[in-house]
Amino acid sequence: MPDQVRKKRAIILFNLGGPDGPEAVKPFLFNLFNDPAIISLPNPFRFLLAKLISSRREPVAQEIYAHLGGKSPLLELTQDQANALETSLNDLDDGFDNRCFIAMRYWKPFADETARAVKAWGADEMILLPLYPQFSTTTSGSSVKDWKRACRDAGLTVPMKTACCYPTNAGFVNATADMVREGYEKAQAENKGAPRLLFSAHGVPKAVITKRNDPYQSQIEKSAQAVVDQLAIPGLDWLVSYQSRVGPMEWIGPSTEDEIKRAGQDGVPLVIVPIAFVTEHSETLVELDIEYREIADHLNIPVYERVRTVCSHPKFIAGLVNVIHDTQTALDAHGVDSDSAQTRGWWCPDDHVCATAKQPGAAQ
Numbered sequence: 112m113p114d115q116v117r118k119k120r121a122i123i124l125f126n127l128g129g130p131d132g133p134e135a136v137k138p139f140l141f142n143l144f145n146d147p148a149i150i151s152l153p154n155p156f157r158f159l160l161a162k163l164i165s166s167r168r169e170p171v172a173q174e175i176y177a178h179l180g181g182k183s184p185l186l187e188l189t190q191d192q193a194n195a196l197e198t199s200l201n202d203l204d205d206g207f208d209n210r211c212f213i214a215m216r217y218w219k220p221f222a223d224e225t226a227r228a229v230k231a232w233g234a235d236e237m238i239l240l241p242l243y244p245q246f247s248t249t250t251s252g253s254s255v256k257d258w259k260r261a262c263r264d265a266g267l268t269v270p271m272k273t274a275c276c277y278p279t280n281a282g283f284v285n286a287t288a289d290m291v292r293e294g295y296e297k298a299q300a301e302n303k304g305a306p307r308l309l310f311s312a313h314g315v316p317k318a319v320i321t322k323r324n325d326p327y328q329s330q331i332e333k334s335a336q337a338v339v340d341q342l343a344i345p346g347l348d349w350l351v352s353y354q355s356r357v358g359p360m361e362w363i364g365p366s367t368e369d370e371i372k373r374a375g376q377d378g379v380p381l382v383i384v385p386i387a388f389v390t391e392h393s394e395t396l397v398e399l400d401i402e403y404r405e406i407a408d409h410l411n412i413p414v415y416e417r418v419r420t421v422c423s424h425p426k427f428i429a430g431l432v433n434v435i436h437d438t439q440t441a442l443d444a445h446g447v448d449s450d451s452a453q454t455r456g457w458w459c460p461d462d463h464v465c466a467t468a469k470q471p472g473a474a475q
């Protein structure tokens with residue numbers, strides 16, 4: 112298609128963000144705990160509590176990021192994904208001039224800066240793509256809400272469509288299965304018995320699931336089941352657990368730490384699979400690779416193998432291309448016009464009670 116008739120389509124990739132140096136750790140934590148999607152208290156209580164918790168958590172978090180040279184690798188790896196996705200989309204020649212942008216929720220680049228960049232580029236339309244396969248109000252929901260605020264503040268008024276979730280997307284599942292196969296075979300080669308697969312996801316407080324009807328936990332289970340189906344290993348021993356608890360609230364379980372201890376009691380080789388993260392960062396490189404490995408070593412677990420995240424695996428990137436095309440065409444097929452698409456257009460392949468997907472007329 113000739114360049115002059117191509118529409119400019121901005122793909123906005125969302126992730127959590129991480130500190131880019133030791134001095135960023137405390138303000139990053141403050142931004143996280145000051146998010147009403149994380150602590151649902153009215154101000155000034157949330158602000159004061161966020162100040163308190165971020166100060167208390169800072170030494171622990173500094174220690175975590177010190178293992179990574181004082182900063183998170185999340186942005187760099189997300190940039191690699193953005194580059195790979197942009198190349199794949201433009202190679203398809205689907206009538207759009209596609210450009211990928213990144214908006215992080217709690218550290219740079221923030222939504223405000225990215226919204227200004229999208230406006231300066233002259234986008235005709237946008238697709239919002241959370242880099243979270245499973246929807247949670249604490250992650251994708253929070254990012255999309257903040258993006259819409261940033262667009263209003265920047266005067267960016269072009270139509271937008273949102274990919275809600277893609278927990279069983281074939282590209283994501285097949286890329287994960289490829290990585291798991293590699294780890295599983297390595298563990299098997301040690302000849303210490305049949306390995307147990309532990310799908311470990313970032314936890315959330317129980318109240319997030321029960322009070323907000325958040326589909327996160329059920330979608331994590333669907334993702335894990337889809338990977339297991341794809342692996343098709345007869346008699347596979349597997350389960351889902353949740354890592355990264357913070358604070359005194361009750362979190363969803365079982366906890367990954369408890370399951371590592373149980374594997375120690377059972378004397379089975381363990382293969383840990385991150386199922387909610389699509390890039391490496393502190394929760395994989397420090398929590399899984401250092402902290403939990405130490406526990407496993409202490410318990411004499413015969414093998415502890417941690418599977419890599421999908422990052423820019425070609426199958427995962429191809430899966431994201433499909434998510435973008437589904438988002439575009441599903442809404443077009445339903446005749447959602449640019450006005451309502453701007454505020455209400457969500458594509459959701461799941462049957463969870465995604466407020467916006469189930470009630471297209473509902474205010475967000």
Ligand SMILES: C=CC1=C(C)c2cc3[nH]c(cc4nc(cc5[nH]c(cc1n2)c(C)c5CCC(=O)O)C(CCC(=O)O)=C4C)c(C)c3C=C
Pocket residue numbers: 127128129130140143148149168171172175183184185243247249250313314315316319357387388392393394
């Ligand atoms: C699926 C992904 C994530 C969910 C769900 C999630 C919920 C959630 N997280 C916290 C508190 C913290 N998370 C921290 C780091 C962090 N969290 C995610 C993803 C999810 N969080 C990522 C990708 C990262 C890593 C960032 C990086 O290193 O680049 C941290 C900071 C690290 C630490 O101090 O441990 C905190 C704190 C809560 C409270 C929550 C749900 C309510």
Ligand SMILES: [Fe+2]
Pocket residue numbers: 313355
């Ligand atoms: Fe987190």
Ligand SMILES: [Fe+2]
Pocket residue numbers: 246275276458459460461463465468
């Ligand atoms: Fe959804």
